[in-house]
Amino acid sequence: MQFLKxxxxxxxxxxxxxxxxxxxxxxxxxxxxxxxxxxxxAAGTFTLNKVKAAPTVISxxxxxxxxxxxxxxxxSGNANACxxxxxxxxxxxxxxYCAAKLGISSEETLLxxxxxxxxxxxxxxxxxxxxxxxxxxxxxxxxxxxxxxLTTDLKIKSYAVTVKLSTGKVTIGGICKGSGMIxxxxxxxxxxxxxxxxxxxxxxxxLLSAAVNISFNRITVDGDTSTxxxxxxxxxxxxxxxxxxxxxxxxxxxxxxTSICKEMAKAIVVDGEGATKLIQLDVKHAKxxxxxxxxxxxxxxxxxxxxxxxxxxxxxGRILSAAxxxxxxxxxxxxxxxFDELPVFxxxxxxxxxxxxxxxxxIKDSYTVTIDLQAGDSSTTWWTCDxxxxxxxxxxxxxx
Amino acid sequence: MQFLKxxxxxxxxxxxxxxxxxxxxxxxxxxxxxxxxxxxxAAGTFTLNKVKAAPTVISxxxxxxxxxxxxxxxxSGNANACxxxxxxxxxxxxxxYCAAKLGISSEETLLxxxxxxxxxxxxxxxxxxxxxxxxxxxxxxxxxxxxxxLTTDLKIKSYAVTVKLSTGKVTIGGICKGSGMIxxxxxxxxxxxxxxxxxxxxxxxxLLSAAVNISFNRITVDGDTSTxxxxxxxxxxxxxxxxxxxxxxxxxxxxxxTSICKEMAKAIVVDGEGATKLIQLDVKHAKxxxxxxxxxxxxxxxxxxxxxxxxxxxxxGRILSAAxxxxxxxxxxxxxxxFDELPVFxxxxxxxxxxxxxxxxxIKDSYTVTIDLQAGDSSTTWWTCDxxxxxxxxxxxxxx
Numbered sequence: 001m002q003f004l005k006x007x008x009x010x011x012x013x014x015x016x017x018x019x020x021x022x023x024x025x026x027x028x029x030x031x032x033x034x035x036x037x038x039x040x041x042a043a044g045t046f047t048l049n050k051v052k053a054a055p056t057v058i059s060x061x062x063x064x065x066x067x068x069x070x071x072x073x074x075x076s077g078n079a080n081a082c083x084x085x086x087x088x089x090x091x092x093x094x095x096x097y098c099a100a101k102l103g104i105s106s107e108e109t110l111l112x113x114x115x116x117x118x119x120x121x122x123x124x125x126x127x128x129x130x131x132x133x134x135x136x137x138x139x140x141x142x143x144x145x146x147x148x149x150l151t152t153d154l155k156i157k158s159y160a161v162t163v164k165l166s167t168g169k170v171t172i173g174g175i176c177k178g179s180g181m182i183x184x185x186x187x188x189x190x191x192x193x194x195x196x197x198x199x200x201x202x203x204x205x206x207l208l209s210a211a212v213n214i215s216f217n218r219i220t221v222d223g224d225t226s227t228x229x230x231x232x233x234x235x236x237x238x239x240x241x242x243x244x245x246x247x248x249x250x251x252x253x254x255x256x257x258t259s260i261c262k263e264m265a266k267a268i269v270v271d272g273e274g275a276t277k278l279i280q281l282d283v284k285h286a287k288x289x290x291x292x293x294x295x296x297x298x299x300x301x302x303x304x305x306x307x308x309x310x311x312x313x314x315x316x317g318r319i320l321s322a323a324x325x326x327x328x329x330x331x332x333x334x335x336x337x338x339f340d341e342l343p344v345f346x347x348x349x350x351x352x353x354x355x356x357x358x359x360x361x362x363i364k365d366s367y368t369v370t371i372d373l374q375a376g377d378s379s380t381t382w383w384t385c386d387x388x389x390x391x392x393x394x395x396x397x398x399x400x
Numbered sequence: 401m402q403f404l405k406x407x408x409x410x411x412x413x414x415x416x417x418x419x420x421x422x423x424x425x426x427x428x429x430x431x432x433x434x435x436x437x438x439x440x441x442a443a444g445t446f447t448l449n450k451v452k453a454a455p456t457v458i459s460x461x462x463x464x465x466x467x468x469x470x471x472x473x474x475x476s477g478n479a480n481a482c483x484x485x486x487x488x489x490x491x492x493x494x495x496x497y498c499a500a501k502l503g504i505s506s507e508e509t510l511l512x513x514x515x516x517x518x519x520x521x522x523x524x525x526x527x528x529x530x531x532x533x534x535x536x537x538x539x540x541x542x543x544x545x546x547x548x549x550l551t552t553d554l555k556i557k558s559y560a561v562t563v564k565l566s567t568g569k570v571t572i573g574g575i576c577k578g579s580g581m582i583x584x585x586x587x588x589x590x591x592x593x594x595x596x597x598x599x600x601x602x603x604x605x606x607l608l609s610a611a612v613n614i615s616f617n618r619i620t621v622d623g624d625t626s627t628x629x630x631x632x633x634x635x636x637x638x639x640x641x642x643x644x645x646x647x648x649x650x651x652x653x654x655x656x657x658t659s660i661c662k663e664m665a666k667a668i669v670v671d672g673e674g675a676t677k678l679i680q681l682d683v684k685h686a687k688x689x690x691x692x693x694x695x696x697x698x699x700x701x702x703x704x705x706x707x708x709x710x711x712x713x714x715x716x717g718r719i720l721s722a723a724x725x726x727x728x729x730x731x732x733x734x735x736x737x738x739f740d741e742l743p744v745f746x747x748x749x750x751x752x753x754x755x756x757x758x759x760x761x762x763i764k765d766s767y768t769v770t771i772d773l774q775a776g777d778s779s780t781t782w783w784t785c786d787x788x789x790x791x792x793x794x795x796x797x798x799x800x
Binding site for chain 1: 448449450451452479481482483484485487516517518627703707710715716717718720721723724725728729730732733745748749750751787788789791792793
C-alpha cells in the first residue's frame with residue numbers, strides 16, 4: 001500500500017473531474033463534477049438525520065436501486081435542504097441538465113450539496129456552471145474538484161493510495177470536505193472515493209461500510225450531524241482486477257480503503273472549525289465495543305474537555321468525568337489516563353501528573369490521550385479536535 | 401404564592417446560615433454552612449455521573465438511610481472528586497469536626513463540595529474555617545452562604561417564596577450555584593432548599609423529584625454533567641403546618657416549590673459560563689414526552705444552534721437540523737418554528753422569515769423559540785443559553 005503524493009480521485013484510471021466558480025458563492029469555487037469513463041458500481045453511507053436534503057434523498061435512492069453510476073455533481077454554498085418539493089424539482093432539474101450534457105442517463109448521475117439550509121437552489125447559475133464545467137473535465141482535475149466542495153474548510157483534502165493485489169495494482173482516490181458539525185453517522189461531511197478495481201455492488205457496500213465505521217464514524221468536531229452528509233464509493237473496474245469476498249485481495253483492498261478513509265477523516269478533524277489540535281483518543285479495556293465507543297464519544301464531544309485541550313491544560317479530571325457521564329459501566333478506581341506515553345492518573349485515584357512533562361505534550365499540534373478502563377477486552381480509537389474561540393466566531397454569523 | 405424580595409434560604413423559620421473565606425480559594429468566600437434549629441426530614445437528587453465525588457456519595461447515603469438532618473457544610477474551590485479513599489477520610493473528618501462544633505451528630509450533617517477535581521481537600525483550612533463559621537450562623541446569613549458556594553458564577557442566586565395553605569403560610573427558601581457543565585440530571589450545580597413545612601420523608605422526596613424534573617433537569621449550558629451535583633430539600637416543620645399527599649395543600653406547595661426551582665434553574669442558565677442570552681425552548685406536539693424532551697435537549701445542546709443565538713442570526717435551519725438529529729420521530733414537512741410570536745418556518749417547508757422582525761427578537765436578552773412538530777400531543781419547555789467566545793476563555797485555563 002502506498003499513498004501517492006498530491007494524489008486525488010483523478011489518480012484513479014478513467015476518473016475525470018473539474019471544479020469551477022459558478023456564482024452560488026460570492027467568489028470561491030462552488031461547483032464540482034466527477035465523471036467516470038466506464039459505468040461504476042456504487043456504494044454510499046448517508047446521514048441519519050431525520051431532516052434530509054433533497055440531493056441526499058435522491059442519491060441514496062439511486063444507490064439503493066443498484067443503478068450503475070457515471071457522474072457526481074456537487075455544489076457548495078447551498079445545501080438545498082428544508083426546501084420542500086421545489087427543492088426536489090430543482091435537484092432533478094440540475095441532474096437532468098448535467099446528464100444530458102454528459103450524454104449519460106439521469107439515473108447514472110448522483111447529486112450532492114452543502115452550504116446554507118433553507119435557501120432555494122440557484123438552478124440557472126448551476127446550469128450555466130454545468131455548461132462551463134463539462135468541457136473542463138480532466139484526469140488532473142481532482143484538486144480543483146476538491147477545492148470546489150469546501151465550505152468553511154481551510155484546506156483541500158485529497159488523497160490516493162495504490163495497493164498491490166495478487167494480479168496487479170489498483171488505485172483508490174478520494175476527496176472530502178468537513179469542518180463544523182462533524183459527528184459519527186456522517187455530519188456535514190462529504191466524501192467521494194473512486195477505485196479502478198472491479199467490485200460487485202453488495203461487496204462494495206460492505207467494504208465502504210466497514211471502512212467508514214472505523215474512520216468517518218469515529219471523528220467529531222462539535223457533536224452535530226447535518227442534513228446532507230454522504231460518503232460515496234465508485235468502482236469502475238478499468239484496472240480489470242476483480243475483488244471478491246473472502247480473499248486475500250479483499251483484505252488488502254479493505255486495508256487500503258480504510259487507510260485512505262482514516263487520512264480523510266483525520267484531515268477533516270484537523271481542519272475542524274477553529275481547531276488548533278488533532279487529538280487521538282484511545283479507549284482501552286472497555287466492557288464492550290459499544291461501551292468503548294460511548295466513552296470515546298463522550299470525551300470527544302465534551303466542551304469542557306475540548307476547551308481544556310485548547311488551553312493546553314492537563315485537566316484529566318474532566319476526561320474522567322466525561323467518561324463517567326457516557327453511560328458506560330466501569331469502576332473509576334481502576335482507571336488510568338495517559339497523555340502520549342506519560343501516565344497522568346493511575347488506578348486507586350493515584351495522581352502522577354508531572355505538569356512540566358504534560359505541558360511538553362499538550363503544547364503539540366497532535367497527541368494521543370489514552371484512557372484504560374480495566375472493565376473488559378474492547379478498545380476503540382477516535383479523533384477529535386480542541387474547541388477554540390474561533391469556532392464561535394466562525395459559527396455565530398455563518399449566514400451573514 | 402409570593403416571591404420575597406432578597407429572599408434566601410434563611411427566610412425560612414429556624415434556618416440559619418453563614419458564608420466565609422477559609423483559604424481554599426485565593427481570596428473569595430469558599431465555605432458555607434446551613435443549619436436548622438429543628439431536625440429536618442431531607443430529600444435529595446444527585447448526579448448520575450459514574451464518577452461521584454466523596455461528599456456526593458456520603459450525602460446521598462445519609463439521605464437514603466432516612467436520617468433527620470440538621471446541617472449542610474459546603475465548600476467551593478475544591479470538588480474532593482477523584483481523590484480515592486483519602487478523599488472519603490477527609491470528608492468524614494470535616495463532617496465529624498463540623499458536627500462536634502454544632503453539637504449534633506455526624507449523621508445529621510450533609511456535605512457538598514464544588515471546584516477543581518483531583519486535588520486533596522485542604523482539611524486543616526476547612527477545620528479552621530468551621531471554627532470561624534459556626535459562631536457566625538445567623539437568620540440573615542443566606543446571601544453570604546449563597547456567595548460562598550459559587551465557582552465561576554458571576555451572580556448570587558438566592559430566592560424565597562411564601563405560599564398560603566389551608567391552615568396558614570409556609571416559606572420555601574433556596575440558594576444555588578451553576579455555571580459550566582449544566583445539563584439534565586444535575587450537572588455541576590448545587591441547590592439547597594429549605595422549608596418550614598412539616599413533610600414526611602417519602603412525600604418530601606416525591607415533591608422534590610417532581611419539581612426538579614421540570615426545572616433543574618430541563619436546563620443546559622454545555623451538555624456536561626459533573627461528579628458533584630445535588631439538590632437538597634430540608635423540611636424542619638417549624639411552621640407546624642403539615643403537608644400530606646393527595647391534598648390541595650400538597651398541590652399548592654408543589655406549585656410553589658416548582659416555581660422557586662424554575663427561578664433558580666433559569667438563574668443558573670442566565671449566569672452560564674459566557675452566556676449573554678436566556679432562551680426558552682417550547683417543543684409542541686411531539687409523539688411523547690420523552691420525544692419532546694429529546695428534541696428540546698438536542699436543540700438546547702447543539703453548539704451550532706447556540707453559536708447562532710450568540711450571533712443573533714435567524715438560522716432556523718440549524719434548529720430544524722438539531723431536531724432531526726435528536727432521534728425523535730416526526731415529519732419535517734409538518735414542522736413550524738417561531739421566534740416569540742413571529743412565524744419563521746411553516747409546514748411544507750414554507751419559509752416566512754422576516755429578517756428585520758426576527759432581528760428585533762434575537763437581539764433581546766431573553767426570548768422563546770417554539771418548534772411545533774405536529775407529531776402528537778406532548779409538549780415540554782427547556783431553558784438554554786447561547787455559546788459565546790467567553791465560554792472558551794473561561795474554560796480553557798480553569799485550573800490555572
